[in-house]
Amino acid sequence: MIPYDERIKFRDLSKKRVNTRFAKSKILNFYSSNNNIGNYTPVLGIQKLLNQEYDVWCAHQQVDWDFVNTNYEKVIIGGAGLFHLSFENFWKDFTRECKIPAIVWGVGGIFPKDRSLKASVNNKVLKTALRKCDLINLRDDLSADYVDLPNIHISQCPTISYVDGVQNNRQKPKGVLYSSHEELLNQKEKNIVNKFLVDNVDFMFTDNIQYQFCGMNRILDKYLKSKLIVTTRLHGAIIAYGLGIPYLAISFDEKVDEFYRLYGNGFLVKSLEDLNNADVEYILNNAQDQIPDLTLVHEFSNEVLIWTRDN
Structure with missing residues (x-):
């Protein structure tokens, strides 16, 4: 078997x-x-x-x-x-x-x-x-x-071509998905991001890693159920962009800043020091699905x- x-x-x-x-x-x-x-x-x-x-x-x-x-x-x-x-x-x-x-x-x-x-x-x-x-x-x-x-x-x-059209499967998206690059953050940094999320929103979690009982389609389903993606991963922002879902990218790598600069469709926090200044309530209230180019x-x-x- x-x-x-x-x-x-x-x-x-x-x-x-x-x-x-x-x-x-x-x-x-x-x-x-x-x-x-x-x-x-x-x-x-x-x-x-x-x-x-x-x-x-x-x-x-x-x-x-x-x-x-x-x-x-x-x-x-x-x-x-x-x-x-x-x-x-x-x-x-x-x-x-x-x-x-x-x-x-x-x-x-x-x-x-x-x-x-x-x-x-x-x-x-x-x-x-x-x-x-x-x-x-x-x-x-x-x-x-x-x-x-x-x-x-x-x-x-x-990636944005692969997920193009998948957004049609969204049904009353709500809440926040946190897409975490676990290897990129030390424990102190993880604690700061987690506290920010706990204090501001109810959220689901993904590390974007496929497991035997949680494959890619199940992970993408979490994106589809979300109104906003908070991400420390470049591909968290890329997938959100491809699905037309607003994202809040917390940058630990210059490639994330560069993606936001080139393609937008989200919000960028360049450092943990600036994280608490992010107005999540404003972002959620103004988050609107956008068509990727x-x-x-x-x-x-x-x-x-x-x-x-x-x-």
């Missing part, structure tokens, strides 16, 4: 035994299989935009480049935070080993305000790798400036569709 498991899973060849691997698609998508749903919604968005389900390979795992080069015509790298330092070996190996056309889509850097935390891959490593790519789509100017290459397309994460995402997906058809 197959055990009950709600987690979204892809056809991840990095998790299959060598003698059982075979390609089902002509394009391979490198991604992160960490159960943070922010690693899954971009891949689902890419598949929706291109109207095809692709084989995937977790970039955390050793890549069989001979298999990849032999069995696929092209490679998509993305989306989510694949510039994180933990992927440095992947980017080095990609530069050295990948022999087929590749693009980067919906990827971004890591810029924590706490400089003691791990940040992005060395920019020279990334710049060398990205020079090999036919198309580059990054999610913000910070990431683009970090690699400093011409012809970079900047748009929202393809998918223009830039579709613009890049059209370029990718042409790329997929080129020989």
